[in-house]
Amino acid sequence: MQQIEHARTIVPIVSVQNRYSIADRGAEGVLEYCEKEKLVFIPWFPLAAGRVSGTDSPIARVAARLKATPSQVALAWLLARSPVMLPIPGTSKVKHLEENVAAVDLKIDANAMQELEGLARAS
Numbered sequence: 001m002q003q004i005e006h007a008r009t010i011v012p013i014v015s016v017q018n019r020y021s022i023a024d025r026g027a028e029g030v031l032e033y034c035e036k037e038k039l040v041f042i043p044w045f046p047l048a049a050g051r052v053s054g055t056d057s058p059i060a061r062v063a064a065r066l067k068a069t070p071s072q073v074a075l076a077w078l079l080a081r082s083p084v085m086l087p088i089p090g091t092s093k094v095k096h097l098e099e100n101v102a103a104v105d106l107k108i109d110a111n112a113m114q115e116l117e118g119l120a121r122a123s
Contacts, residue, residue: 001033015040015086021048022059022074025120034084046087047074058119062112068103071096075103077116 007013016034018027020043027043034041053059053070063073071089078087091097108116 015042017042017044019044021046022077023119024048031082035082040086041084042086043078046078047071047089058115068106069099072103072106075100076106076108080108
């Protein structure tokens with residue numbers, strides 16, 4: 001947070017981008033700072049769910065219950081996690097773009113959020 005605070009003494013800051021995903025929450029403190037300061041938080045590598053999105057993973061189980069894809073669950077989790085979150089997943093296929101956009105309508109209930117909480121990797 002010191003870097004952000006220092007940067008704010010030089011130039012106005014409206015958003016911060018850090019590596020953050022359902023599986024990698026090492027920037028949790030930065031996200032909390034952004035929430036407090038009303039700064040947009042852009043998660044870099046927001047779909048980094050590889051090791052936790054296997055067939056019997058919590059993401060896959062939640063996705064199956066919600067009739068969604070693991071990527072949609074990962075994006076919906078980010079959107080549910082914080083009102084300052086602005087995920088911008090990259091894609092090179094229209095099909096994936098449509099899938100990603102549809103995640104905005106996916107509602108993750110409290111039980112699913114709790115199930116997904118265990119996926120965090122300490123950094």
